[in-house]
Amino acid sequence: MEVASEEGIHQLTFGRLATRLGIADRTVVYYFPTKEQLVTEVIGAFAADLLVVLDKAFGVEPQSAAELMNRAWPKLTTKAADRVFRVFFELVGLAAARVEPYVTLAPTIVEAWVTWLTPRLEPVDKFGKLAKRGATIDASEHRSQVLAVMATLDGLLLIRHTLGAPASASAAAALGIRH
Numbered sequence: 001m002e003v004a005s006e007e008g009i010h011q012l013t014f015g016r017l018a019t020r021l022g023i024a025d026r027t028v029v030y031y032f033p034t035k036e037q038l039v040t041e042v043i044g045a046f047a048a049d050l051l052v053v054l055d056k057a058f059g060v061e062p063q064s065a066a067e068l069m070n071r072a073w074p075k076l077t078t079k080a081a082d083r084v085f086r087v088f089f090e091l092v093g094l095a096a097a098r099v100e101p102y103v104t105l106a107p108t109i110v111e112a113w114v115t116w117l118t119p120r121l122e123p124v125d126k127f128g129k130l131a132k133r134g135a136t137i138d139a140s141e142h143r144s145q146v147l148a149v150m151a152t153l154d155g156l157l158l159i160r161h162t163l164g165a166p167a168s169a170s171a172a173a174a175l176g177i178r179h
Contacts, residue, residue: 001049004042005083009090009102012042036101043105046087047112053081054116062122065149069177076157077165077179085157110150117146 003020004012014035018025032038057072075081088109095106123137124145152175160168169179 001042001045004046004087009039009042009087010094010099012039014038039101040105043087043091043109046084046091047109049080050084050088050109050113051116053078053084054113057081058117058120060120062120064122065124065145066176068121068149069153069175072153073156073172073177074179076153077160077168082161086161089158089161113150114143114146117150118142121146121149 003016007016012035014025014028014032017038018028021028028038032041053075054072057075058068059071063071076085091102091109092106094102121142123142125137156168156172156175156177159171172179
C-alpha cells in the first residue's frame with residue numbers, strides 16, 4: 001500500500017515491492033503469482049481503508065443527502081482520506097483508459113460503495129420530500145439518489161486532488177456543504 005500510495009498504483013511491480021521489503025522478487029511472486037493478483041490485493045486493502053474513512057464520515061443512521069454531505073465532507077478532506085482517494089482516482093482513471101485489471105476492479109469498488117451508502121441515505125419521494133419511514137420508494141430511484149450523492153462528493157474530491165483544497169472548499173461552499 002505504501003508503494004501504491006507514494007508512487008502510484010501503476011508503479012506497483014514485483015521488483016519495487018521486493019526492493020521496498022528487502023526481499024527477492026521470487027518471494028513476492030510466491031505470494032502473488034500475477035501482477036493482477038498483487039494489484040487486486042492492494043486495491044482490496046485500500047477499499048477496506050476507504051470503508052473505514054466512510055464509516056467515520058457517514059455514520060450508520062440514515063440521513064438526508066444534505067446531512068450526509070455536510071457530515072462527510074470534513075472527514076473526506078483529511079490526510080488519511082487523501083491517501084485513499086489518491087489511489088481511488090488513479091484506479092478509476094486507469095479503468096477509464098481501459099487498462100486491466102483496473103477495468104474490472106473499479107466497478108467492483110464503486111458498487112461496494114453504492115451498496116454501503118444505500119441504507120445510509122434517506123430516500124426522497126417524487127416530490128423531493130424525504131420519504132416517510134416505511135414508505136415504499138422505487139429501488140432504482142433510490143439508487144439514483146445514492147449515485148447523485150457519490151457524484152457530488154467524488155466531484156469535489158476530484159477538484160481537491162487536481163486544483164487543490166481551496167478550490168474544493170469554495171465549490172463545496174457554493175453547494176451549501178459546510179466544512
